[in-house]
Every structure is written in structure tokens, then in C-alpha cells.
Amino acid sequence: MTVRESKNYLFIKRSIDIFGAVFGLILLSWVFLIVAIIIKIEDPKGPVFFKQVRVGRNEKEFYMYKFRSMVSDAEEKLKDLLQYNEVSGAMFKMKDDPRVTKIGKFIRKTSIDELPQLLNVIKGDMSLVGPRPPLPREVKEYSTYDKQRLIVTPGCTGLWQVSGRNSLGFKEMVELDLEYISNQNIVFDLRIIFKTVFMLFGSKNAF
Numbered sequence: 001m002t003v004r005e006s007k008n009y010l011f012i013k014r015s016i017d018i019f020g021a022v023f024g025l026i027l028l029s030w031v032f033l034i035v036a037i038i039i040k041i042e043d044p045k046g047p048v049f050f051k052q053v054r055v056g057r058n059e060k061e062f063y064m065y066k067f068r069s070m071v072s073d074a075e076e077k078l079k080d081l082l083q084y085n086e087v088s089g090a091m092f093k094m095k096d097d098p099r100v101t102k103i104g105k106f107i108r109k110t111s112i113d114e115l116p117q118l119l120n121v122i123k124g125d126m127s128l129v130g131p132r133p134p135l136p137r138e139v140k141e142y143s144t145y146d147k148q149r150l151i152v153t154p155g156c157t158g159l160w161q162v163s164g165r166n167s168l169g170f171k172e173m174v175e176l177d178l179e180y181i182s183n184q185n186i187v188f189d190l191r192i193i194f195k196t197v198f199m200l201f202g203s204k205n206a207f
Helices: 007-027 029-042 074-078 102-109 117-123 146-150 170-183 186-199
Strands: 049-055 061-067 127-129 155-157
Touching: 007 029, 007 117, 007 127, 007 186, 029 061, 029 102, 061 117, 117 155, 127 186, 146 170, 155 186, 170 186
Parallel strands: 127 155
Antiparallel strands: 049 061
């Protein structure tokens, strides 16, 4: 699959990314403060933020940031939970994941845990809109066809998120990502951003 991204599109998209991320960080600074305090109260020993290696454009790895929504040793406990995976393909999702903390359940349901990724957008690792960046272990299971979703900059939100999110399987996610890549333009990006804002709170399919 080849993708054509004009210089004008990339310039405007990057401008929207920077403006949107900075504006979001300023507007939601109070949310960052409150969530950080609650996370520390519930688990004083663990960090407020969680960083994880993800695979971005052209399979380049980077650290993606989130508010920590799980217990401190979540990664170590994952191997015992893989058999309970509730989505198909190279992803792991579990609706009643025992590793998730009380505040974690709330911020995951409302997608507040994703807000620190605005820092990734400013750094240029991510865009506001694009395919979700997968884990390295997931990419190892990708076919050549699946890897096509890695030819553009990953995003905080995308066509998959506003089309069903975790109620959709891996194959459906790949198809939606490739549909976005084939049809990406500024109007399409703005539509996804606005739809994401309306879906942000009370999403039925976020876990």
C-alpha cells in the first residue's frame, strides 16, 4: 500500500496537532492535577504516569504516556491473563481486568487516562488523529498486510475509536485504519476529532 501525504496536508495537520495539544494541556490542566492526586492517594508507591514502548510510523519505537490506571506490577501479571483475552488478533483487552485500580476504571471508561498522550503529540511521536500505536509484541504477530497501518504517524484517536472501539476485533481495526490512511485529509481528521470529543465521556466500549 502506498500513501500520498502532500506537504500542505502534513503542514496543516502538524499545525493542528501542536495547537490542539497545547490548548488541550492548558484547558485540562486542572484535570491532570486532580487525577494525579487521586492516583497517588490510592497507590502512594506507584507513579502517576505510565510510559510504555509503542511502535510508530515506519515501525519506529517510542515511549507513549498515559495516566497509570493499573497496579504497579501490571506487566508482570499479564502473562497469567493472556488466556482471558476478549478481542481477536494481535491485541489484549479484558473488560474486567483485575489489574485495573478503582480510579483506573473511571479514567479508562472516560478515556482520561489517554490525555498525557498530548505530550507525545507535541514531541511529534503521535498525531491527534491516526492509527493507534501497537505494542512491539503485537507487531511481531502482524502480517505484511497488517503492517500497512504503520506507514503513517499514529494518533490519539482515529476511525477505529469512533466506529466501535473495543467492540471491534483486530481485523476490523486494521481495515478501518487502512480506510483512514487511504482517505486521510484535513476535513476527515477534524470530523474524527469532533466525534471523539462528543464520545470522550461515558463511552460504552472503553476498557
